[in-house]
Every structure is written in C-alpha cells, then in structure tokens.
Amino acid sequence: MSVLAYGVPIWLLVVGLYGIVTSRNLLHQIISLSVVQASTSVLLLTVGFRAGAAAPVFADIPATRPAVDPVVQALSLTDAVVGATVSALLLAVAVQVHKRTGTLDPDALRRRPER
C-alpha cells in the first residue's frame, strides 16, 4: 500500500501545480498553492508513520509503547505555518491588485510586451 501513501503526495503536488498553471483567478491560484503545501505535509507524515504505533504523546500511554516518529510532526507543523503565512501575504497582494485593476485574472496582469 506504499503506492497509495507515497502516490497521494505526488498527486497533490502535480494537481496543485496544474491549478497554478491553468488558473484564471488569483484567489484560485493562491488556494492551489496551498494544495502543493498540503502535499509536503502529507508526505512528511506518511514517511514517519509506523503501523500499529501510538501518537508520540505519553500523557496516558506507557512510555514503553511504540510511537510514530515525532520529528516529522514537528517539521510539518512548521510547514503548515509557512504555508498559511505565504497564503496570507498573497491574498493581501491579490486584494491590492483587484483594487487597482478590477480584475483577478493572472493573465490580464501580463505586461504588454514592452521593452
């Protein structure tokens, strides 16, 4: 079943990139980027998973009980914060773009082929 566990992150990466590439709306593009971010979180956690093991929280389980990897979880927490902050900044820029131009179509933002 590794195919599924490692295939889903690849799928999310490609789908998210597809969304960014084909998007006709900045908000859509920004949300698609968060799908790319999700792929990294899912991969981190599937990599660190151990079948049958508990969560690495020893509040009410014995310390000897096998637990899944805690490090990938810490990394994916940081990853989630990074993803959300980037989205916030991008949304703020999108609001400004709309205020200036009245459109959110990324292709409408293209520069005229000037010098």
Place this chain on the structure above:
Amino acid sequence: MSGLEATVLVLVGMGGTAVVAVRDPLRQAMVASLFGILLAILFFVLQAPDVALSEIVVGAVALPLMILLSLAKIRGGSR
C-alpha cells in the same frame, strides 16, 4: 496499511483535486475548508494529533476566513 488509512488517503487525494477543479473562488474557499478537515482527519489517523489540531485551526478556519475576507473586499469593490 489498514482500510481506514487507505480510505482517508484516497479522500485527501480527491479533496485536493476538487479544490483545484472548482473555479469559483467562493465555492473554492468552502471546498478548501472541507479539504482542511479531510487533511486533519488524515493527520489524526496517522497518529499526529498536534498537526491535526493545527490543520483544523489553520486549514479549515483561519485560511478560509482570510479568503472570505478577501472575497468580501473584492466583491464589494467591484461594484
């Protein structure tokens, strides 16, 4: 791998696809929120409650909220 893990993984894959496939931003914000909940469930199943909790507060609440606020501005301003 148990059936539960496989099921949730497939749902997350489909959820991500749906987020990208929905082209209307308002609807997309809601689908993204659902996707956040799916991710949180997956993280919970993968024994990562810390990450699941943060995914709920960020992916399912804070981020969609920001998107909705941006949308409110954009819809209001476009008149």
Place this chain on the structure above:
Amino acid sequence: MNNLAPLPVVVPLAGAAVVLFAHAFVPRGVVRLLAGAAVVAEITLAAILLYQARSSTVVYWFGGWTPRAGIALGVSFTVDQLGAAAAVLAGIVVGAALTTTPTLGDGDGDGIVHALFLTLLAAMAGFCLTGDLFNLFVFFELMAVSAFALAAYHTRSLSAMRGALNFAIANSIGAFLFLIGIALLYGRTGALNLAQIGRYLATHGGLDRLAIVALALIVVGLLVKAAVVPFHFWLVDTATSAPIPLVIVLAGVLDTLGIYGIARVYWTAFALPTGGAPALRTVLVATGAVTAGVAGVLSLAFQQPRRRLAFVMVAHTGIILIGVGCLTARGLAASAVYAAGDGMVKAVLFLGLALTGWQAAGATARRAGVLLLAVGGLALAGLPLFATGVGKAAIEAAAARAGSGWVTPVIVGAAALTGAAVIRLALEANAGSVATGDEGRGRWTLPLAMGVLLLGLSAAVALAGDWAARAAARFTATRAYQQQVLSGHAALVSTAGLHLGLPASGLALDLTAVVLAVVLGSGVVAPAAGRLAGTEPLPTVWRGARRLHDGSIGDAATWTTIGTAAIALALASGAR
C-alpha cells in the same frame, strides 16, 4: 570561545522586535538608528566568528544538545570561513541598502520596512551558518517571506504587485520542492543534520534513486532562489518593480545565497557517496552556462533600465554557478571571490541608478550616479582591478581543469554583454534620458559613500584569492566536517601552499571583455555595434524574448516544472 555563534542571527531578530515595538511612538530617526545599530552589530559579530573560524570550524549546538553516539539530537550551527564571510557580506549589503530608504517616497510604514530588513538579514546570516538541513529550509523561508513582503511595498504599482506575486509563488514552489527533498532524505537516513545525513548515505548504500531525486529537488529549490534560467522569471519581475533597497539586497547577496546553499548541501551530505558527482557537475555547469549566455544576450534586449539590470544579475549568477558547479575546491574558491566582488558591484549599480534620479540634488548627484554605473559596468566586464576580474579568470581556469573549458567563451561573452548594457545605461543616464521612478529625497551623500565603499571592498576582495583557496579547501573537506560535527574532534585540514592563481590568459580574456563592453556599450567604433545594443537586429527573436518575459505566473510555474523534471531526469539518467 564559540558562545557568539547564534548572535548574528539573534541580534537582528531582537532588533526587529524592538523596532516594531517602538516605531509607533519614537521619531523615525530613532527607528533608523536602531536598525542601523543592529546591522552594525551583525557585521561585527559575524566578523568575530570569521576570525574564530580561522583554523577550524566552530560547531555550536542549540539547547546544548550535543550528539549522542554520532546522532544529532538538536540543531547545530557550523561556522566556517566561507559561511561567516557570507554573513559579513550580507550585513554590509543590507547596511548599504538601508541608506537608500529615502527612495521609498513618503516613507509610510518606515518602521515595518526596517523590521523586515532585520528579519531578512537574520535569515541570511542563519542560512550561512546553519549545519542542519531543515534549519536551512526555515531560514530559506524567512528570507523569502521577509523579501516578498518588501517587494510588494509599492502597492499602487501594478508592476510591483505582479512582481511580488511572481516572487512569492515561484519561491514557494521552490521551497515546497526543497521540503519534499528533505522528507525523502529523512525517510532514508532518519536524520536532519547535514553531517549525519552525509555519513549515513556514505555508509548505507550511497546515492540510491531516492537520494538522487532528493538531491535534484533540493538543488532545484535552491536554484529557484538563485534565479537561474529557467527559474529566473520571478527575479526579472521583482528587480523591475521592487523598492530599490530590496533590489540592492537581491543583487548584492540574496540570490547568490541559493548557490551557496547548493555548495553547502553538496559538500556536507552528497560529496562522499560516489556516483552522483559527474551528473551533478554536468547539470550545474550547463545550467550556469545557459543562464550566463541567455541572460547576457537579453540584457541588451530591453530598454527599461531596471529590466536590463535584472538580466545582468541573472547572467552573473550563471557565472557564479559555473564555478561552484565544477564541484572542486578550486572552483568554489573562484566563485566565492567572484560572488563577493560581483555582488558588491551589482549593489553599486542600483545605488548608482537611485542617485541618477535623486530629487533636488541637482547635477552632482546624477553625475555621481553615472560614475558609479560606469565603473560598475567596467567591473562587471571583468576589470582585473576588481574581484570580478580575478574571480572570473579563476572560474575559467577551474572549469578548464574540470573538463569544461568550453564555457570560457560563454563567460567572456556574458561579461562583455552585461558590461556593455551597464555602460550604455550610464551614458543614457548622463544624457538625462533615464527615468527610474525611484526618486530619492534628502541626503544623497550617504548612498554615494556606500557605493564608493562597496567598490573599494570589491577591489580589496580581489586580493583575497589565496585566503579563499584555503577557506574552500576546508569547506570541501567533507570527512573532517562530519567528524567535527558528530564527534566534536576538530580535524585539521592542511591548506599549506594553496593559491587561487591568476593565469595570464585569464587576465587577457578579462581585458578583452572590458574592451568589448566599452565598444559595444558606447557604440564609439561602429554605429552598427550601437544599433546591435540598442535596436532590433533580430526583431523576431527580440520580440519573442520579450513576450516570454511578460510576467505571466502560469508560464513561470510551467518553466519551473520543466526545469525540475529536466534536472531530475538528468541526474537520474547520469546515476545509472
């Protein structure tokens, strides 16, 4: 003795918090003073680290978590001479950049701007000093977030908004690819410390398919930051529209750090296991050469001054990549000298550009700006007085030794073309026909002094070739690095008798490039040359190039995907 290691990062971070706390109720002058003090402190602390690392690498474990039985439990800083020198350079460039904040117009958000420059500086210092792969990613992101917040400063300019969007999306894609690479390596080695990853890979099966794909993803993430072709679209847009102070940092040090990151990751984690080096060398040198060639030509295809300088930046990053891409200590030393000198000169270009438009400063400021641009143009072409000339000759020599002598004409051509583009800009500015849109106000002598200082430093770095050769020998001593980080035993690397050298042929090529740049740039010899530089010799190609760089985010993401796939496939096929 090594208690200071965290401070070049911690002091600017604390400075950013203090600036944000105070900016609403203290005068603007105090905010600038605070930020300036934090920058000076960072430079001083990094310089002390540079001194402390003179004989061996300084290892610092955060939280006091020294490794147990060769397994790192915490995060380490691993300070060597090249890393500390890069942290010093970052501070100097940020210091120079802050003198141009008067170009920000009415100066609203002044406190926030200064706080963001401090987090940016802290991130660059941390990126240079860290010995941990994930920590490298954290600073990579802190750099990116600080920088693209600043890139969006001119919110009324659509071009600036487009630049910020392009910047943020491209760098985020790069960062996520980088992170996938980290996850793969962690799955394979169970480690995040670079030394530990390297030792594990070397003793447990070497570079298998997973390690190769991970290497490809990490390299791509860092190449996006370095903005080499075909990952350069974001930089072209950002350099055209971002505030001058940020562009100075981008040109002076920020995009070069991507290449520094490749060198760091390669020599700590991937240098020992055999099998990867030849393919990686081919990929990096070819990417560098394509970048230098394409961007060198395109630096003449655009009229807009900043856009022209953007391609100059990209082309020179390509030259730096060629030296590092040789994957030899010699190539690294050459690139280090070149990158330091070249970064300072590129920063000077934007200082000069800002001065040409300085308001109410009259003709003197404009002439000073023109002078900075002209001298900068000569230096970029490779005038051997500056580190650019010495470093370029050394890169050519290192490439020839590594079996890639064919890059020499590309490097010389790129240097001549970019030099010409800048000289032409200087002449136009002299005639008063350059509109930058970044009119500064107030004291213009400070940016001028910074420009002169940076040119002087760039000349001084030209003398540091032998020092760089020794520092690079330590930087590339992978086994000694791993031993020191994981077991705490300082391992001495013999660096006696190492020289960078300056071959006479390289000197001759430098001068050739300078002459070519002057001829092309001024159009004195043949009006045709001037036309080549100014108008449309190949209308279709020129138009095509411009259309390709129309700022489309979707296009940039497509190119990133193409580049990633190509690099991963090249490394994969080279490994079999």
Place this chain on the structure above:
Amino acid sequence: MTPRVRRVVFLVAAGALAGVLAWGFGGLPRFGTFDGAYGQILNHVAVPQRHITDVVAAVNFDYRGFDTLGEEFIFFAAVLGVALILRTQRGEHAGHLADHATGRAVPPTSDAVRVLGLLLTPPAVLFSIYVVTHGHLTPGGGFQGGVILATGVLLIYLAGEFDDLHGLYTEPALERGAAVGVAGYVAIGLLGMAAGTAFLDNVLPLGRLGSIFSAGTVPLINLSVGLEIAAGLVLLLTNFLHQTIVIRPVVGRSA
C-alpha cells in the same frame, strides 16, 4: 504562452516529473515500517529528560526549538508584510467613501448570529487558554491556542459591528503584543546563554512530570508564542477587515 500551449507543455513536463518522483519515492521504506533513529531516540528519552509528555512539543520547543524560533519570525514577518501591503495610503480615504456612497446593499447582522457569536466567544477564549497552557502535556500549544484565541476575538466582529473591536485593542497595541511575544522567545533563548550554556538551553527547573508547571522553559515559550500568534493574527485579520469594512454600514477607523 497561450493558455492552451501552456497546458499541454505543463502536462508533458508534469508527467515526466511525476514519473521521476515515483521512481525516487520507491526508495522509501515501505509505508508503516519507518524506524528512523532520531525520532525513536527522542520518543524514549524526551519524557525522562525533559518531563514533557508530548514529544512533538519537546521537539518543537526544546530539541529543535531554534527551528520554531525561526518559524515564529516567519509568521511575524508575514504579519508585518500584510500590514505593509494593506496599509492605508494617502488619497484612499476618498475612494473608500465613494465605495460606500455607491450604496451596496448590506444585510444587517441578524440577532441570531449576534447572540451565537457572543455565546461562542467565551468558550473559544477559555479553550485557547487551555490549549496554550497544556502545550507540553497534550497536543496543542502556543500556535494552535493563539489561532483559536484570535478566532474568538473575530467572533465578536461577526456578532456585531466592527467598531466594537476598537474598544478591545488598537493596532499599535497589537503590534506591540506580537513584538513582546517574539522578543519573549528570544529572551528565553538568551536565558540559556546567560546561564553559561547554550542559546535555548532549557535551564529552568523541570518540575513534576505531567504537571502544568513542568518542562522548564517550554510552557513559557508556549505563552510567548501564544501571545505573538494571537496578537499577530488579530492584526492580520484586522488589516483584511479594514479593506472590507467600507461595505458595512458603520465606517470605523478604516480610512
């Protein structure tokens, strides 16, 4: 590139990328069998060494606390960035009023929503305090708690008018709150240096395992992070609200 060309080119490149990624991912350990030394060692030693029952918190705030410091500054920089990008600029006041004058119909907040919002706020605040203070014991911590707290504050907005919030805070106060939060994290790090060991060394008494007052500096870091995230996120969302407020009947300090 035209959209059509771009799509085709992308699909080809993405197919190649997915293929080479799949080839590389095949080198990972089989799903569910990962046994990395780093994580397993921490699972065994973190509880006795640090008196922290949530090992993820131990990694975040102790073993790899320096990463998290960087993460907090990433958030900090993003909050500053949003404030910078959405700052009110000269000449925008008129634009806002004009927006308002065009008279977009605004549905008044219904009483049900108002009551619900007000009813939900106290539990959200209490829950956030619980999540922050138990960060070293159970899942959660400064980050999650801070976000919940900020959301709780926003409920007040949903419940009533934007003006209500200005009795609670001003933007400079939020900036200072975020600054104190991150500065607190740095200060806790310097505590270790002052004690003669290393930056972010956990030098405070570790306390009894499982108690709120245990795990040394970790709960303090969680408090700093909670303050920073809550203040920062409210500031961030307020900046977005300033952009939307013009379409509500009551124009606050938005201009």
